[in-house]
Amino acid sequence: MPNITNDEVDVVVVGLGWAGSLMSIELAQAGLKVRALERGEDRSNADFTYPKPADQYAYGVRNKIMVTPKDGALTVRHNMQSTALPTRQWGAFVPGTGVGGSGLHWTGVLIRPTPTDIKLKTYADQAYKPGVLGEGMQIQDYPFTWEEIEPYLDKFDKICGLSGNTGNLQGRIVEGGDPFEGPRSSPFPLPALEDTLNNTMFAEAARKLGYHPFPNPSANVSRAWKNPYGNQIAPCNYCGYCSKYPCLNYSKASPQTAVMDALKRMDNFDYRTNANVLRVELHADGKTAKGVTYADGQGNEVFQPAKIVVLAGFQFVNVRLMLLSGIGQPYSPLTGKGTIGRNYAFLSVGGSTLFFKDKTFNPFATAGATGQMFNDISPGNFDGPALGVIGGAKIHSSQATGTPIGTALPAGTPEWGQGWKEGMQDWYGHSMKVSISTGCMSYREHYLDLDPTYKDPWGQPLLRITFDWKPNELKLQQHLRGIVGDITKELNPDSVSESYLDMDSHWDITKYVSTHNVGGAIMGDSPETSALNRYLQSWDVHNVFVPGGNAFPQNFQANPTALIGALTLFAAQAIKDQYLKNPGPLVQA
Amino acid sequence: MLIATQTSRRKFLLSSLIALPAMGIALNGLSAAAAAELAAPSLDSYTPIFFTAAEWTFILAACDRLIPADGRGPGALETNVPIFIDQQLAGDLGSEVYLEGPFDVNAPATLGYQLPFTPQQIYRQGIAALEGWCQAKYGQHFALLSLSDREQVLKQMQNGQVDFAAHGEPVLKAKLLFSELLNITRQGWLADPIYGGNKGMKAWIAIGFPGARASYLEWVAQHNVPYPLGPVSLTGQRG
Numbered sequence: 001m002p003n004i005t006n007d008e009v010d011v012v013v014v015g016l017g018w019a020g021s022l023m024s025i026e027l028a029q030a031g032l033k034v035r036a037l038e039r040g041e042d043r044s045n046a047d048f049t050y051p052k053p054a055d056q057y058a059y060g061v062r063n064k065i066m067v068t069p070k071d072g073a074l075t076v077r078h079n080m081q082s083t084a085l086p087t088r089q090w091g092a093f094v095p096g097t098g099v100g101g102s103g104l105h106w107t108g109v110l111i112r113p114t115p116t117d118i119k120l121k122t123y124a125d126q127a128y129k130p131g132v133l134g135e136g137m138q139i140q141d142y143p144f145t146w147e148e149i150e151p152y153l154d155k156f157d158k159i160c161g162l163s164g165n166t167g168n169l170q171g172r173i174v175e176g177g178d179p180f181e182g183p184r185s186s187p188f189p190l191p192a193l194e195d196t197l198n199n200t201m202f203a204e205a206a207r208k209l210g211y212h213p214f215p216n217p218s219a220n221v222s223r224a225w226k227n228p229y230g231n232q233i234a235p236c237n238y239c240g241y242c243s244k245y246p247c248l249n250y251s252k253a254s255p256q257t258a259v260m261d262a263l264k265r266m267d268n269f270d271y272r273t274n275a276n277v278l279r280v281e282l283h284a285d286g287k288t289a290k291g292v293t294y295a296d297g298q299g300n301e302v303f304q305p306a307k308i309v310v311l312a313g314f315q316f317v318n319v320r321l322m323l324l325s326g327i328g329q330p331y332s333p334l335t336g337k338g339t340i341g342r343n344y345a346f347l348s349v350g351g352s353t354l355f356f357k358d359k360t361f362n363p364f365a366t367a368g369a370t371g372q373m374f375n376d377i378s379p380g381n382f383d384g385p386a387l388g389v390i391g392g393a394k395i396h397s398s399q400a401t402g403t404p405i406g407t408a409l410p411a412g413t414p415e416w417g418q419g420w421k422e423g424m425q426d427w428y429g430h431s432m433k434v435s436i437s438t439g440c441m442s443y444r445e446h447y448l449d450l451d452p453t454y455k456d457p458w459g460q461p462l463l464r465i466t467f468d469w470k471p472n473e474l475k476l477q478q479h480l481r482g483i484v485g486d487i488t489k490e491l492n493p494d495s496v497s498e499s500y501l502d503m504d505s506h507w508d509i510t511k512y513v514s515t516h517n518v519g520g521a522i523m524g525d526s527p528e529t530s531a532l533n534r535y536l537q538s539w540d541v542h543n544v545f546v547p548g549g550n551a552f553p554q555n556f557q558a559n560p561t562a563l564i565g566a567l568t569l570f571a572a573q574a575i576k577d578q579y580l581k582n583p584g585p586l587v588q589a
Numbered sequence: 590m591l592i593a594t595q596t597s598r599r600k601f602l603l604s605s606l607i608a609l610p611a612m613g614i615a616l617n618g619l620s621a622a623a624a625a626e627l628a629a630p631s632l633d634s635y636t637p638i639f640f641t642a643a644e645w646t647f648i649l650a651a652c653d654r655l656i657p658a659d660g661r662g663p664g665a666l667e668t669n670v671p672i673f674i675d676q677q678l679a680g681d682l683g684s685e686v687y688l689e690g691p692f693d694v695n696a697p698a699t700l701g702y703q704l705p706f707t708p709q710q711i712y713r714q715g716i717a718a719l720e721g722w723c724q725a726k727y728g729q730h731f732a733l734l735s736l737s738d739r740e741q742v743l744k745q746m747q748n749g750q751v752d753f754a755a756h757g758e759p760v761l762k763a764k765l766l767f768s769e770l771l772n773i774t775r776q777g778w779l780a781d782p783i784y785g786g787n788k789g790m791k792a793w794i795a796i797g798f799p800g801a802r803a804s805y806l807e808w809v810a811q812h813n814v815p816y817p818l819g820p821v822s823l824t825g826q827r828g
């Protein structure tokens with residue numbers, strides 16, 4: 001039972017990453033009293049001054065700004081028949097914590113899904129013969145149109161100072177950008193980052209093979225940028241410390257650089273750190289929330305009353321809080337009933353490392369998002385129906401960092417001893433990657449629920465993931481391996497190392513993939529098949545809104561942050577325009 | 590996580606060095622790098638904090654084979670990698686691991702680390718088991734074996750051919766001790782010298798990594814041109 005009760009606020013926001021900071025500033029600008037509760041530490045620019053982040057061991061190896069497994073572990077199993085075990089150390093994904101959340105350490109690739117990605121179910125029904133796609137696939141459309149969401153994608157691009165080449169301006173294809181992108185209402189705010197050697201090599205080879213490469217759309221900004229909130233972001237200096245690091249140059253759009261400076265100046269906003277929300281408190285009828293209870297850093301349980309509750313933690317955190325609080329019905333893969341935990345999806349990656357004796361890549365001279373990619377292998381743009389696979393991939397050559405711990409060496413190089421030491425000297429800086437990052441469909445038996453055994457330090461059950469690779473995703477990997485192989489041949493390296501999933505692969509939680517976990521509290525048109533309506537409002541508890549990757553009904557090939565930002569802004573607008581005037585369900589079930 | 594040593598003089602020297610770049614002064618005419626080289630403890634005078642004397646002998650002997658002095662480039666001993674390892678184990682390494690039971694020690698490898706041990710326990714128990722195995726097989730401590738026998742033992746550990754069960758460790762595998770040791774040795778060789786290894790940034794100099802320079806605006810578009818400057822460290826040393 002809480003032993004402290006705070007003063008009531010209009011809105012309590014749980015988690016102060018991208019979703020939490022955007023929701024906070026948008027609702028504070030509408031005059032509401034907003035309080036954010038962040039489980040981790042405060043993090044401000046003083047923590048990121050040069051040279052502090054230029055430390056691979058602290059940030060890249062020891063995960064200095066990530067949540068520890070001790071505090072944030074989940075349990076994992078491959079199927080419903082087996083016993084899940086905890087993620088005692090991080091591997092396949094590494095969630096952040098603290099002010100800024102994962103928005104502080106992200107790489108800054110800010111790419112949109114395509115219009116087909118957001119209507120994937122409609123596309124699948126039109127393009128695939130019945131029975132072609134695997135049994136139990138449970139993909140769904142997003143509950144909005146491209147025209148409805150685009151203004152919010154556009155707004156988030158401007159908040160971040162998106163840098164890159166425009167591909168489709170109001171329906172007109174523009175040379176140098178992604179011809180497969182959905183029509184955008186305005187061009188990229190800033191020009192692309194400088195290309196590194198791997199970029200130009202990859203792009204030339206891809207173009208020769210008929211693909212349409214373009215610079216990775218980047219939230220590491222290429223020029224000085226003042227965003228719509230009045231925050232200023234500095235031009236990237238290509239420091240080489242980006243993914244897993246806070247930016248030492250104020251150049252990566254993050255909650256800190258893009259939102260918090262303006263937000264902290266607002267009198268009607270405040271935030272508490274080391275405030276670990278344990279549950280949402282519901283009124284007796286279960287129809288509305290009255291606030292949240294959190295553990296503060298001093299061993300107290302604190303009740304925070306609020307008229308509106310926004311769950312804006314990482315995807316896992318949001319789903320778990322809904323389950324712990326009794327918001328909505330837990331999903332059952334046996335009956336297909338219930339929605340909380342439904343449609344968990346991850347993503348897969350793979351690729352080839354190409355070694356060139358006579359090329360010097362200077363991999364340390366790079367922005368996190370530095371790279372070129374092409375989107376030709378996205379739904380509707382390749383022969384997926386003939387291959388019997390759905391989903392797509394970004395195929396890219398990125399050079400996110402040149403930090404030396406973990407440097408890839410050519411096959412056959414000893415793992416230790418003189419051979420390893422000399423291999424490091426011979427090959428550091430002489431390789432580039434051609435990589436794939438794929439979408440991932442949702443399936444009936446891939447879901448999240450509360451673990452029956454393992455608990456966190458606050459005595460609450462861990463979230464349990466049931467997930468494994470399915471033939472669709474593995475077949476897609478085999479197809480992509482061929483495409484990367486063609487590009488590799490074109491580039492003609494001295495040697496190549498390949499890393500792809502085989503058809504009999506199981507999900508390996510020890511190998512880093514990406515922290516793009518999605519679903520579990522998805523948005524949709526029906527309370528039978530989704531936890532949230534189009535405004536990220538709980539179908540069951542109307543004053544609870546849940547922005548985040550949890551809302552994705554399946555994973556597309558693009559990185560998730562652009563859509564998370566847009567969904568959050570879309571929901572914030574609906575709260576301001578509709579919910580405040582008439583609190584209640586914004587969509588009738 | 591600055592390097593901790595057991596002599597206050599060294600602590601003083603190190604902390605004044607760390608303050609050097611901020612103050613913008615040189616110490617008695619020495620460059621910061623030369624001064625740091627002087628201040629970084631030599632391996633023979635370092636007293637380990639975590640490891641016992643016997644364990645330390647093993648660590649030195651193993652590091653010497655994992656990244657040997659042979660051939661081109663600095664070895665692990667020359668770059669104080671064992672000091673890095675000791676400092677990490679004496680510090681908070683492993684405090685992040687989720688160690689609540691129950692433990693399924695036979696879980697598939699795809700589900701990751703599932704043993705009930707901290708890194709400190711892995712080294713403590715693992716080194717004891719390995720020494721037991723070496724005694725049984727060679728009648729000798731690991732560190733006193735010939736170089737080629739030491740390499741052979743490490744290879745066997747790596748390949749899972751060293752049985753710890755017969756030496757009091759039914760759960761902990763030699764393969765795990767080996768991979769932990771290899772990872773931390775590579776990390777110590779390549780991490781910033783502030784953590785005690787990579788002395789004089791010699792590993793960075795050898796591979797051509799500029800360390801904490803972290804500013805390459807004028808370099809990013811110069812393709813296929815070797816970067817000309819040596820590394821700098823977090824404390825402002827230049828290599």
